Amino acid sequence: MSIEGILDPNDPELKESMKFLTMTTEERIKLQAQPFDGKKACWVPDPKESFIAAEIVETQGEEVTVKTSKGDSLTLKKDDVQQMNPPKFEMCDDMANLTYLNDASVLHNLRERYKNWLIYTYSGLFCVAINPYKRLPIYTMKVVMMYRGKKRTEVPPHLFAIADNAYSNMLRDRENQSMLITGESGAGKTENTKKVIQYFAYVAAASVKKGEGKKQIHISNHVYV
Numbered sequence: 001m002s003i004e005g006i007l008d009p010n011d012p013e014l015k016e017s018m019k020f021l022t023m024t025t026e027e028r029i030k031l032q033a034q035p036f037d038g039k040k041a042c043w044v045p046d047p048k049e050s051f052i053a054a055e056i057v058e059t060q061g062e063e064v065t066v067k068t069s070k071g072d073s074l075t076l077k078k079d080d081v082q083q084m085n086p087p088k089f090e091m092c093d094d095m096a097n098l099t100y101l102n103d104a105s106v107l108h109n110l111r112e113r114y115k116n117w118l119i120y121t122y123s124g125l126f127c128v129a130i131n132p133y134k135r136l137p138i139y140t141m142k143v144v145m146m147y148r149g150k151k152r153t154e155v156p157p158h159l160f161a162i163a164d165n166a167y168s169n170m171l172r173d174r175e176n177q178s179m180l181i182t183g184e185s186g187a188g189k190t191e192n193t194k195k196v197i198q199y200f201a202y203v204a205a206a207s208v209k210k211g212e213g214k215k216q217i218h219i220s221n222h223v224y225v
């Protein structure tokens, strides 16, 4: 099967994978069209949700009175109120682009993406992965081929983009590369490490088929975990 054939954007298998990697243009437009008042919209602490959306009703000195999305009226210290990003940043791919990079906005972005099964999100050079606890069709050969040789900005966030970047740097600079995979117990470190190795095995095998040399097939044997 040719790589060009594999990457047909209308391929039903690839289309199914894309549902778990990015929003459609229609979904993005709908999200971004939400009403928003930048002077009033904020996040306030909530014992259950960590943070909930609220609207500033009044500011007096160091105190702010808000109405929360649950309908409660609260008066808090200014420091406990976090600014909300405009809707154009809803479910954004890279949280380094957020205007307000506070705890509430990061949590909100990751939470909304996760609700839509978008488990990978960039934060600058890092790729945040949330454990989906179910098999998603985002690690197939076709998805691997979609990421091969692409710039990070050309494709949706994925561990494969990070792996491909390391692979390309290794080929270009002839230097060892390292990836740090960290998180609490059960976060998905082992699972994601396996996906990185799988990626290297696929791209090395594809390179061999393309006649780029047999040496590359050995690459996945040299990954130290």
Ligand SMILES: Nc1ncnc2c1ncn2[C@@H]1O[C@H](COP(=O)(O)OP(=O)(O)OP(=O)(O)O)[C@@H](O)[C@H]1O
Binding pocket: 131, 132, 133, 134, 135, 136, 183, 184, 185, 186, 187, 188, 189, 190, 191, 192
């Ligand atoms: N991307 C994923 N897709 C599907 N299931 C996943 C994914 N990541 C993690 N899981 C599920 O979560 C379980 C725990 O993940 P994993 O073993 O990778 O965690 P870990 O961070 O290595 O944990 P520990 O530090 O305790 O070894 C896996 O057995 C798997 O069922």
